[in-house]
Amino acid sequence: MRRCIKCGKKAQIYLHSHRLSxxxxxxxxxxxxxxERTIKEFNMxxxxxxxxxxxSGGKDSLxxxxxxxxxGYQADGFYINLGIGDYSQKSLQKAKDFxxxxxxxxxxxxxxxxxxxxxxxxxxxxxxxxxxxxxxxRYYMNxxxxxxxxxxxxxxxxxxDESAVLFVNTLNWNVEYxxxxxxxLPEDDGFVRKVKPLCKISEKESALYAVLxxxxxxxxxxxxxxxATSIEHKLxxxxxxxxxxxxxxxxxxxxxxxxxxxxxxxxxxxxxKCEVCGEPSSNSLCNVCRLKLKLSSQKEKI
Amino acid sequence: MRRCIKCGKKAQIYLHSHRLSxxxxxxxxxxxxxxERTIKEFNMxxxxxxxxxxxSGGKDSLxxxxxxxxxGYQADGFYINLGIGDYSQKSLQKAKDFxxxxxxxxxxxxxxxxxxxxxxxxxxxxxxxxxxxxxxxRYYMNxxxxxxxxxxxxxxxxxxDESAVLFVNTLNWNVEYxxxxxxxLPEDDGFVRKVKPLCKISEKESALYAVLxxxxxxxxxxxxxxxATSIEHKLxxxxxxxxxxxxxxxxxxxxxxxxxxxxxxxxxxxxxKCEVCGEPSSNSLCNVCRLKLKLSSQKEKI
Numbered sequence: 001m002r003r004c005i006k007c008g009k010k011a012q013i014y015l016h017s018h019r020l021s022x023x024x025x026x027x028x029x030x031x032x033x034x035x036e037r038t039i040k041e042f043n044m045x046x047x048x049x050x051x052x053x054x055x056s057g058g059k060d061s062l063x064x065x066x067x068x069x070x071x072g073y074q075a076d077g078f079y080i081n082l083g084i085g086d087y088s089q090k091s092l093q094k095a096k097d098f099x100x101x102x103x104x105x106x107x108x109x110x111x112x113x114x115x116x117x118x119x120x121x122x123x124x125x126x127x128x129x130x131x132x133x134x135x136x137x138r139y140y141m142n143x144x145x146x147x148x149x150x151x152x153x154x155x156x157x158x159x160x161d162e163s164a165v166l167f168v169n170t171l172n173w174n175v176e177y178x179x180x181x182x183x184x185l186p187e188d189d190g191f192v193r194k195v196k197p198l199c200k201i202s203e204k205e206s207a208l209y210a211v212l213x214x215x216x217x218x219x220x221x222x223x224x225x226x227x228a229t230s231i232e233h234k235l236x237x238x239x240x241x242x243x244x245x246x247x248x249x250x251x252x253x254x255x256x257x258x259x260x261x262x263x264x265x266x267x268x269x270x271x272x273k274c275e276v277c278g279e280p281s282s283n284s285l286c287n288v289c290r291l292k293l294k295l296s297s298q299k300e301k302i
Numbered sequence: 303m304r305r306c307i308k309c310g311k312k313a314q315i316y317l318h319s320h321r322l323s324x325x326x327x328x329x330x331x332x333x334x335x336x337x338e339r340t341i342k343e344f345n346m347x348x349x350x351x352x353x354x355x356x357x358s359g360g361k362d363s364l365x366x367x368x369x370x371x372x373x374g375y376q377a378d379g380f381y382i383n384l385g386i387g388d389y390s391q392k393s394l395q396k397a398k399d400f401x402x403x404x405x406x407x408x409x410x411x412x413x414x415x416x417x418x419x420x421x422x423x424x425x426x427x428x429x430x431x432x433x434x435x436x437x438x439x440r441y442y443m444n445x446x447x448x449x450x451x452x453x454x455x456x457x458x459x460x461x462x463d464e465s466a467v468l469f470v471n472t473l474n475w476n477v478e479y480x481x482x483x484x485x486x487l488p489e490d491d492g493f494v495r496k497v498k499p500l501c502k503i504s505e506k507e508s509a510l511y512a513v514l515x516x517x518x519x520x521x522x523x524x525x526x527x528x529x530a531t532s533i534e535h536k537l538x539x540x541x542x543x544x545x546x547x548x549x550x551x552x553x554x555x556x557x558x559x560x561x562x563x564x565x566x567x568x569x570x571x572x573x574x575k576c577e578v579c580g581e582p583s584s585n586s587l588c589n590v591c592r593l594k595l596k597l598s599s600q601k602e603k604i
Contacts, residue, residue, distance in 0.1 A: 170472055171542070171549060173556035175564075232545075236538070240473070243534075247473065254475035262477075262564050 013208065016245035024212050031209045035067045035197050042184045044195040045152045051075040052150035052192075054141050055098075055106065057091030057218045059210040060156030062098050064198055066213055068154070069102065075154070077106040078144060080137055083117025084222060091218040098215065107148070109140055115288060116295055118224065124294050129224035139288045143279060145192045157196040160203040163248040164234045166255055179263045182256065189271060190280030200249065315510065318547035326514050333511045337369045337499050344486045346497040347454045353377040354452040354494075356443050357400075357408065359393030359520045361512040362458030364400050366500055368515055370456070371404065377456070379408040380446060382439055385419025386524060393520040400517065409450070411442055417590060418597055420526065426600050427593065431526035441590045445581060447494045459498040462505040465550040466536045468557055481565045484558065491573060492582030502551065 002011040004023035011021035022030055038044070045051055053068065055061045055077040068075040079095045082088050092108070099106035111117055116124075118133050125132050145153045162181070169177045183199040185191070198206060210217050225231065240247045273279070274286035281287070304313040306325035313323035324332055340346070347353055355370065357363045357379040370377040381397045384390050394410070401408035413419055418426075420435050427434050447455045464483070471479045485501040487493070500508060512519050527533065542549045575581070576588035583589070 171553050173553070173560045175560045236542070240538070251473050251475070258475045258477045265564075 015205070017202070017241070017249055018246075028209065028212055031063075031201070031205065032067050032070055034201060035064070036071050038183070038200050039071075039195075039197050042182075042195070044154075044184055044197060045073070045193070047072055047074070049074065049152055050150045051152045051154050052078050052107075052141075052145045052148070054137075054153060054155045055079045055095045056156070057094035057098075058156070059207045059215070059217045059219075060158050060198060060203075062094070062156075062215045062217050063206045063209045063213070064154060064156045065098070065104070066102070066215060067209070068197070069104065075104075076150070077104060078141065079106060079108045080140060081108060081110045081112075082133065082137075082222075083110070083112045084119060084224065087218075087220065087223055090220075094216060094218045098217075107144065109144060111136065111140070114140060115292055121291060121295075122224070124298050125291065130230065133224065135287045136291070139279060139286065142191055142194075146190070150192060151187065152193045152195055154195050154197055156198055156206075158198045158201050158203050158206050159248055159252060160234055160237070161230075162196065162199050163237055163252045164230050166252060167233050167237055168230070175263065178259070182260060188280070190273065190278075200253065202248065317507070319504070319543070319551055320548075330511065330514055333365075333503070333507065334369050334372055336503060337366070338373050340485070340502050341373075341497075341499050344484075344497070346456075346486055346499060347375070347495070349374055349376070351376065351454055352452045353454045353456050354380050354409075354443075354447045354450070356439075356455060356457045357381050357397045358458070359396035359400075360458070361509045361517070361519045361521075362460050362500060362505075364396070364458075364517045364519050365508045365511045365515070366456060366458045367400070367406070368404070368517060369511070370499070371406065377406075378452070379406060380443065381408060381410045382442060383410060383412045383414070384435065384439075384524075385412070385414045386421060386526065389520075389522065389525055392522075396518060396520045400519075409446065411446060413438065413442070416442060417594055423593060423597075424526070426596050432532065435526065437589045438593065441581060441588065444493055444496075448492070452494060453489065454495045454497055456497050456499055458500055458508075460500045460503050460505050460508050461550055461554060462536055462539070463532075464498065464501050465539055465554045466532050468554060469535050469539055470532070477565065480561070484562060490582070492575065492580075502555065504550065 002014055002021040003009065004011045004026050005021055006026040006029070007023060009023045012024045013022045013027045014020070015022070020030070051068065051073055053061065053065045053075050055065060057079070065075055065077055077095060077099055079092060081092055095106060098104075112120070115121070115136065118129065121132055121136065122129050141153055162183075166178075166181055169181065183196040185194040187193040237248055237251075271280050271282060272284065274281040274289055275284050276289040277286060279286050279288070285293075304316055304323040305311065306313045306328050307323055308328040308331070309325060311325045314326045315324045315329045316322070317324070322332070353370065353375055355363060355367045355377050357367060359381070367377055367379055379397065379401055381394060383394055397408060400406075414422070417423070417438065420431065423434055423438065424431050443455055464485075468480075468483055471483065485498040487496040489495040539550055539553075573582050573584060574586065576583040576591055577586050578591040579588060581588050581590070587595075
């Protein structure tokens, strides 16, 4: 019988990649310590700062929010209603229930009032749904956080997400993307600081934390994510992880430790302000304003 | 019906990753041109230099030797008898037959006379057979080439080999190894130049060239290579290649183009001479002399 390394009680959990046996109670402690260590390692934020957590209603973002509160950080939630039918309704409810249960502040924003729902956007734009949705979300998350006086925006990206993106960008040696693959993007003209405190926590570990903390999260995946290439690459990496536990963590951490410093040396991309909305953008017209333009010209045609 | 892009005759070959249809004759031409372009791209060697081709009797090294001769290079062969029973006997015969058929010079070296056969070495050393054998072969190939006045040593490493090694070193971000992952290692104190002219040719392409050129090569794999991790990673990359033809080539070429220049900047490892044999080595005692020492002390015990 495996025993908890902390208290000697029967272990409920065995973490392969860390070769660690833990009981439920000490797993929660381990998880929160690991989040805290990651925050400190990358100088993400302090207890004095106001943090906005991007909440989707899923295990990662709710676990993150929960852990931050338990660790004593000032963290409010922000939910963007993407207008994806039943999926959005359910996930919004999970986020609201969580906030209410823990007496936390949850801000919400309705994408269809700001620009259009994701299904509508998708019908006007040929990009993969995840990339389209991601770019629109990033825009409103940053704008909202800045306007409401939050200095930090925290997202629930986990090790599986980060290592899969790293994997794709590595297969193509997409150096410009690799340069941005860091768990902290510092504040910059018009941008709040962006952080990923779960970057060293696997998907399984975050699901386990949610379950053991009694967090009620939405289990189904977004219907638009089906067939996304990132899912394929996650599967590949999971095959490697099964053969050699710790592969994902090593791949990601060693990138940050050994390769990232070499890449960082190179020059920054030049950022400007969008001519229409004034938000920071790499082009004279930002992504969202370009989408708005496309939408209105399509509607005129009809 | 697919037609040869060169002559319009019925195509025998379709190269997925290049989206190219070719007849047999023009495939041979394409292959040789591709080898020539790789030699030029990386300034590997000129027609005035004496090249030693490391020949194993397999498709890659014999195809390389064949192509170099057809392209007008001065290339002699070098076969190391590893003493792996039937496998070595057969592969030596293939190499000899090839040299005789094309009236070329083949040098041979018997490993068991120099140090010990690979099976014997394996019983004294715990390293994986491939890594042990590789390190001993590199030593004798370099020594032989230098002593016989060859300026260049060419090996038949193909795109599948190179991308698999790159893949492993990338998963671990083994920066010191990545720095050496270039198809030309320039001559250095005690080292002849080492080149890999097939680095942009896939395993399938090289097998096809051998078959269409009437080269009789050994098809079986070395019995010691079974279970080697490199085979696993090759399989894995091949899955990616099947889904998206060109993945291996892009992964390898873009590494050379975008990442390698950033890595190269960093400092060189300091090379010294082995205190016993005087060959270049990264330690005071080279790999081979260390093995010899081990062997003799083991034999004394018996």
